[in-house]
Amino acid sequence: MTQRADAVGKPVNRVEGVDKVTGRAVYTADVDLPGLSYAALVQSEIPHGRVTRESLIAGTEAAAAAPGVLTVLTPLNCPPLQPPPRSLTYDLPVERRPPLSDLTVQHVGQHMALVVADTMENAAFAATLFELTYEPAAPQLSAGDVLSQPVPPDEKDGQIRHGAYRPDHFVKLEEEKLQDHRGGGDVPAGAFSVSARYTTAVNAHYPIELSAAICRWDGDVLTVHDTTRWITGERTALAAYLDIPETDIRILAPLVGGAFGSKSFLWMHVALCAVAARQVRRPVKLVLTRDQMFSSTGHRPRTEQQLSLVADEKARIESTEQHTLTETSTVAHFCEPTGLSARFLYESPRLVVSHTVARINAPTPCFMRGPGEAPGLFALEVAMDELAYAAGIDPLELRLRNDTDRDQASGRAWSGKHLRECYLQGAERFGWAERPMAPRSLTRDGVRIGWGMATATYPGRRMAAGCRVGTDTSGPVRFASATHEVGNGVRTVMTQVAADAAGLVLDQVDFASGDSYFPDAPYSGASQTTATVGSAVFAAAVQWRSRLLELVVRDPESVFGQCDSSSLTVRDGIVARIDGTGPAMAVADWLARRKPQDLETLNFTATSGGADEDGPVSQSFGAHFCEVEVDEEIGRASVSRWVAVLDCGRVLNPKLARNQVMGGITFGLGMALLEQVPYDSHTAQLIGEYYLPTHADRPEFEISFVDVPDFELDPIGVRGIGEIGTCGVPAAIANAIFHATGKRLRDLPITLESLMKPFDDSPASGGPR
Template identity: 40%
Template sequence: MSEAKQDAVVGRGMDRVDGRLKVTGMAPFTAEHKLPRLAQAVMVQSTIPKGKIAAIDTAAAAGMPGVRLVLTHRNALRLPKPKPPDAKDQPPPVKLNLLQDDVVNYNGQPIAVVVADTLEQAQAAARRVKVRYAPATGAQAALLDFRQAARHPHRPKDQPDRPNDSNRGNVAAGLKGAAATVDAVYTTPLENHNPMEPHATIAAWDGDSLTLYDSTQNVSGVKKSAARTFGIAPAQVRVICPFVGGGFGSKGTAWSHVMLAALAARQAGCPVKLALERTQMFAPVGARPMTEQHVQLGAAADGALAAVRHASLSSSAVQDEFVEPCTLLTRMLYQAAHAQTSQRLAVLNLGVPTYMRAPGESSGSFALESALDELAYSLKMDPLALRLRNYAESDPDKHLPWSGKALRECYRDAAARFGWSRRNPEARSMRAGEQLVGWGMATATYPANRQPAKASATLLADGTAVVRSGTHDLGTGTYTVMSQVAADALGLAVDKVRFELGDTTLPEAPVSGGSMSVASVGPAVQAACMAVRAKAIALAVADRDSPLYGADPAAVTVTQGWLAQGDGKRDVVAAVIARHGGQPLQADSQSAPGDEKKQYSMHSFGAVFVEVLVDPELGTIRVPRVVGAYHVGTVLNAKTAHSQLIGGVVWGLGMGLMEASELDPPSGRVVNANLADYHVPVNADIGEIDVSVVDVPDLTFNPLGARGIGEIGIVGVAAALANAVYHATGRRVRKLPVRLDDLI
């Protein structure tokens, strides 16, 4: 990380301001909030993938000690028909299962909620709910086979600014005239989010007003969804979420359990807590969909890409549509005169998929970057040289210049630190003792996203400040980096700033997803703080008792709580406020993107290099080191940024080697729905991870020059790993995860 300016806190590698609360157990996560008369709820799920509930017997459950309510489709409050969602809602709301009918669309669908005095009582009663189904059969039977669904692909609706198809030039002609071609299919499995904190909601009604404590990445979105669900005004809903124990995309949506908690609270007449069990995280709260991606590449003898075709088929759900945008990076990453992409859906009786860290780019980069590696071998060309040969100086899809692109620097920096020049290009040519050594690389990219956001800043009489925005901290460091942005703008020390978030009573901010919290909220925080700082300066220069009386406001600086001008005269901010009655100074601000995206294409970029050791007899794969370099604009906190990038790389290794949700074919239920059988990396799996950033601000994108970094770290890692496995073994694996049985 680059060294921060001496007089600024933005960029420095600061410890988290909320770190002490977390390590001492004082940070309140959703399920830990305490309310009077709080009851516990447990969700009962379907055990068939499609059909109807023929009968549901709740008598035994309702008669058990402590049980207050057993909620089913037979006695649940009839909810108003929801109004169509606002087209501006991001992410768009999904269709919910709120016990309004007897229809079952997937295994794991909520079909009942048991409310009791204690969690143990609710769990025991939930086990006594007896359900008899009428499963769909014959031609109407559940569709659970991806290959079968692929025979009838569904064309989804185009999203704004993200059409499902793209076409430039003549791909068929480009492929026909190519000196070398690749034609291959790459597949990725169903994967599930597994944050340490499972989804949880506490719901409490006060008349017709609803308060929700929810583990969410989108307090404003949950508020809108609750208002729509219950037919009340948004002003009657408050959503609170000061801390999130991980989300990774799954908590960007208001899922059924959130509204079921509110429904149960209304009918039970008391606050209700509904926390999902680990096994319940594998159906009703989204997943990364399965993909099958057909990639065709054609290139001239010198490596220049003549044609690219990328057709992606991803799994979706009968209940609602979700598109995994795997081809978006293919459209813009490399220069090619002829390119064609498409996205289609294989509709299944599974829970609705959703966004998962680097949605689209994670899965799409595996296919594209693996195919590039195959093309390099066909051309007998260095994989890095091939990418440089096809370096896009501007966006070939949108025909726009980049707002900022330092990918060449990323390639150069990461390759040098990795030692790429020492690589023997022949497969199976490098060894460390008896182990086969493989070196692979890939390109990373992720769009620079930004949405409107609001913030407020208040300077208090004691010289401290409170800055507020209704954003979120998923463990990514939002409390800390926003405190840094505010401190620099206000001219205060960081410990003099308190940043508040996670509440819909605060100025509205967008969903914390798509790597856009910093990019959206940061400029709003900066603007609010600059506005209140200007108010303090104006007070001082108009104050006859101030040493700065009559000074030019533009010449007054603020540092460590002191107002000063060049001649040495200065005044304390707190003293200025005190002389004017001690009334706090307050300012609000809103920041929003303009027409920049009509003028520029905005993306972050990176390069990742992976080394693997493969046992030639056992097929086991170890990853001793990963080197990455990234261009993500201004880095607000060197320490949290480093942590985010390393975390993305670790997840990429998990995606490459371990993660897969295994479906039971007859029932459509995930059989490894726990953290014992759903494998994720642990410390022993991870070697050295060496990441760096090319610290060049992107001031075209926003006033801070900062893009988000939550997702780019995972992009390209699985492909680089698979490419390294090929270099080590000579065996090309086109599916994820890569396992030892693929190599034996």
């Protein structure tokens, strides 16, 4: 069915939705190439030490003799890979040390060998024949170990590093300072204050689609099918490891089955797959196992945060301090930037933020949904709840009193801020005015009921991107960009943007992604894809419409021949006069009568730049309100109701936007109540199970948007939605649990054991004061 223009703002179904639900959608592991071979990894079982040369030789001989084995790569025979340049490693989680480049072991799950065989089963069996032996070394498995023990010397010219450090900024964003201080040096006395330690656990991304790669060489040209959400960055990093030109690499990732940050960078198994494919001279497929995903594609690292708030007699904040201790690997940099929100969220004349990163013997961490904000707002928003109780005022009122109309970090105005509307609308819809202040006041059917709330925030980002337009005499107008469909509906909203800006209907437009041969786009993360790629698509579509009208008025056979193109418009796929008078002409009919060479001007590439560095600061905001039920007899907490109101600029597709927020809230629910990667504290081996929220844990959702465009950030008025749904969620749940039980729980996840502890209302317990 043909849909009319003005598609933006409508709840359009996903353009790839039917393919996904019918099984026709092709993900990386589904790709089948002629002559395909299969790879399996051998991984380390100790956190630190050296693998013995003898066991590698014996393992190689045993695996090579197994049925169907084509080659075996180990540190003893792997063609050397080059370390990537500092520009990729000093503030991104790209590993400095190439895989299989030495005999040292830096973490459990480190790649020790790669086996390639004619079938997946033969490769997996041959990999089990490795029985590696090690010369163990004392590991440092926590930030506490690193800070309390002597610092070993760095190794391999700094590819392997030890000790702790304090990074200046978050990834490439130099304005997002990880060490910051404003106001006086002394902490004000204040009328009210709170100071506490908050911790968050190691979280795994756990996407449904396992990471997979297929590599094929055609002469000197490498084609990689990968589950990645940064194809242009992966091409750059892979070219550095392989020491070949970027132009000789093509990355394909048309559909990605979830990522949450785990597929934002080049991981080492992809580089090894490329080496193996060159070695055996045939395509190689490597699909990680679920266990290998825990050690090979990143995670959210642990954090320990010390947060202090001081307020005056009117409960206005005078001082904020947030000091974070977190962890990374010995072979790559990453800092969980928990203190970024504290720099601007509430009015605070004095601010001190610091981040210390300890290099431990664990896999490399990376971005995870709401990096920094998710764990950082847990501490800040629980502390705000504690401060409200210390001051004897409602937690919502405390936030309203300390709302700020400018970005304190830069001193610049906001491009648009509607947080107060989020607070007030959310409170009204939730019924917050009926909330009793005292904890343990509400019960239902024999269980405790608690109401909690928290603020959500996440930056509005935009980077440079490009979009290609292709037009022929039949079929849809094709827009393409090297971005990614990670399940968030980017192909759908780009189709909506293109259709409206070009004046066409949805079925006259197609948007393609996931190919590094398309114009460059940044990684799909940091809630920036819609603003970034959408700006390029919008520019391309506007330019396409203008070029079309110029062709139409120059066509002597057109009913608009010799007209002024500025007097014409395109709407619903029809060319007509702006004033509505005179004839009309269908775009499709006009294109169908043309020769291909007549349409060359409608095939071009448009680009869009990043955000204006000197303009207002773009930031999204929101408010989460939740109800929990706590059965203290069995230690069960469940979230029963959720109201969220968000200020994320213009909402292009309310159905997809609401789904994104629902997913983000569920993500935060898991972080609050369930998720922690279970490791043996002595061996660093995975133990137990990783618990995730299911449909049974889903609350009743009421999600809405303020929906005010932010045209300061981009020409389509949007800010990202993917991350903000998670930000603030764990704090809202923890605050609701306090309201239900009187127990102030500051460690995530909130476990059965902590919920079953007897209630203690003494001030020392953190109970009501």
